Amino acid sequence: MKQHKWRFILPGLVIFVVGVTFPLWYSAVNSTPVPVLSLDTPVINQLQNKECVEDKAFMSADHMKMLHAWRDEVVREGKREYTAKDGRKFEKSLTRTCLSCHSNKEQFCDRCHNYAGAKPTCYDCHIIPEEVKK
Amino acid sequence: MNLLLSFVAVFVIAFLSWAIAAGTTASSVLTMYVPYIVFAVFLGGFVYRIVKWAKAPVPFRIPTTCGQQKGLPWIKNNPVENPAGPWGVIGRMAEEIFLFRSLFRNTDVKMIDGRPVYGSAKWLWFFGLMFHGSLLVVALRHLRFFTEPILPCVNFLAGLDGFFEIGAPALYLSDAALLAGLTYLFLRRVVLPQMRYISLLTDYFALLLIAGIAVTGLLMRHFFPVDLLSVKSTVIGWVTFTPVVPEQAGVLLYMHLGFVFVLMAWLPWSKLMHLGGIFMSPTRNLINNNRSQRHINPWNAPVKVHTYEEYEDEFCDKMKAVGLPVEKE
Numbered sequence: 384m385k386q387h388k389w390r391f392i393l394p395g396l397v398i399f400v401v402g403v404t405f406p407l408w409y410s411a412v413n414s415t416p417v418p419v420l421s422l423d424t425p426v427i428n429q430l431q432n433k434e435c436v437e438d439k440a441f442m443s444a445d446h447m448k449m450l451h452a453w454r455d456e457v458v459r460e461g462k463r464e465y466t467a468k469d470g471r472k473f474e475k476s477l478t479r480t481c482l483s484c485h486s487n488k489e490q491f492c493d494r495c496h497n498y499a500g501a502k503p504t505c506y507d508c509h510i511i512p513e514e515v516k517k
Numbered sequence: 518m519n520l521l522l523s524f525v526a527v528f529v530i531a532f533l534s535w536a537i538a539a540g541t542t543a544s545s546v547l548t549m550y551v552p553y554i555v556f557a558v559f560l561g562g563f564v565y566r567i568v569k570w571a572k573a574p575v576p577f578r579i580p581t582t583c584g585q586q587k588g589l590p591w592i593k594n595n596p597v598e599n600p601a602g603p604w605g606v607i608g609r610m611a612e613e614i615f616l617f618r619s620l621f622r623n624t625d626v627k628m629i630d631g632r633p634v635y636g637s638a639k640w641l642w643f644f645g646l647m648f649h650g651s652l653l654v655v656a657l658r659h660l661r662f663f664t665e666p667i668l669p670c671v672n673f674l675a676g677l678d679g680f681f682e683i684g685a686p687a688l689y690l691s692d693a694a695l696l697a698g699l700t701y702l703f704l705r706r707v708v709l710p711q712m713r714y715i716s717l718l719t720d721y722f723a724l725l726l727i728a729g730i731a732v733t734g735l736l737m738r739h740f741f742p743v744d745l746l747s748v749k750s751t752v753i754g755w756v757t758f759t760p761v762v763p764e765q766a767g768v769l770l771y772m773h774l775g776f777v778f779v780l781m782a783w784l785p786w787s788k789l790m791h792l793g794g795i796f797m798s799p800t801r802n803l804i805n806n807n808r809s810q811r812h813i814n815p816w817n818a819p820v821k822v823h824t825y826e827e828y829e830d831e832f833c834d835k836m837k838a839v840g841l842p843v844e845k846e
Contacts, residue, residue: 392571395796396564403560406663406756415665415757417750440765444742451685499745500661500672504682 418498421490426483436465436473436480447503450477477509486512520707523721527729527776534775538768547774548751549760555778562785563793570797576814578807581800583622586808599805606804613801617646641705648698652727654678654691655734662752684739692735699728723789726780733773743770 453475456462465473537543584595596605612618625638660671679687706716737743744765754761
């Protein structure tokens with residue numbers, strides 16, 4: 384009875400311990416570099432004032448909400464012009480506004496999204512322009 | 518009173534985390550060293566509790582049975598509700614762990630026309646299962662912060678969970694289910710007088726603590742977005758033993774971490790240890806073979822016996838002398 388009992392409990396405990404420490408084993412065999420976002424595109428390099436539509440903190444935290452709002456406003460209400468907080472005006476367009484500067488989707492968008500496990504649905508509808516695709 | 522105290526306890530944790538987020542030293546301690554201490558307490562405590570339970574002697578089979586025992590071949594038996602072998606027990610435990618079989622039997626009694634009437638009560642089972650299931654999904658989804666490259670199955674699970682793509686970022690169904698389950702379990706304790714009467718401080722505290730984790734998590738996802746890049750690099754820092762202080766982290770992240778650390782460190786010593794305890798329930802995990810096999814209590818005191826053979830050996834001469842019949846000759 385006694386050995387019989389441990390025959391079930393010990394493997395169970397081992398499975399538990401290995402299971403909860405799994406991230407430690409997994410990261411020991413995989414390299415885990417923090418992604419660096421590249422702003423090195425022809426258009427951005429030529430900009431005098433390297434500024435996105437809004438400031439960096441807002442963009443990194445809220446860009447998904449902004450794009451979501453743009454989509455609704457353009458598709459459902461036909462409002463195509465966005466006025467930024469500092470008064471500059473932009474066309475509400477992923478392809479023509481965002482991607483015209485950030486023409487390096489793989490080094491910019493994807494690096495962060497893949498790292499954080501975010502799966503934006505932009506390209507379910509949008510095609511990836513040829514110059515961005517490379 | 519218990520309810521009030523547990524609210525106070527949860528708010529104290531939230532306030533402490535808020536204060537820690539404000540201080541540079543405190544926040545670096547919380548994000549660089551506390552995770553290891555908490556994890557060690559969790560793992561060590563968990564193993565300690567299991568080993569302690571495992572050492573408890575179980576000399577007899579004490580399963581609670583809900584079906585016909587295996588007996589004569591022409592009597593139909595129930596192999597799962599009254600297991601006669603290891604496979605029956607495995608089936609029974611799987612039902613218990615994944616489907617909460619015992620809770621499914623929950624009944625309610627009402628006085629109708631002065632007579633007690635018993636009926637089935639499945640709401641607790643339903644919300645309990647929903648709560649535990651979504652908690653599991655939420656925990657597994659968090660592996661996206663702990664693994665790099667992210668496991669494909671974690672991404673698949675997240676995709677399935679956010680299948681309806683409500684809002685951006687997509688609302689996870691497990692988050693909604695978790696909140697619904699928590700709300701039911703909490704209101705049940707508050708609204709029903711008999712439940713309120715037997716509820717202890719820790720009953721409320723466990724629910725409120727998990728609610729705190731869920732709410733801060735949801736706020737960070739949907740309302741005050743946290744910088745995922747620094748969250749992930751912090752978590753990866755933990756698992757690669759190169760801890761860093763998150764570069765951009767709001768108060769909410771510190772509250773979330775504060776709640777999670779308290780939960781993890783407290784879990785092995787609390788009622789939440791049913792996570793491991795359910796596997797160790799002798800009324801569920803034992804084969805019912807009390808009749809087909811003999812179980813001898815290992816600590817029975819040795820009984821001094823004197824068999825007839827020994828008796829005859831001792832008194833052989835005397836028996837022969839008085840003419841009594843002797844077997845050994």
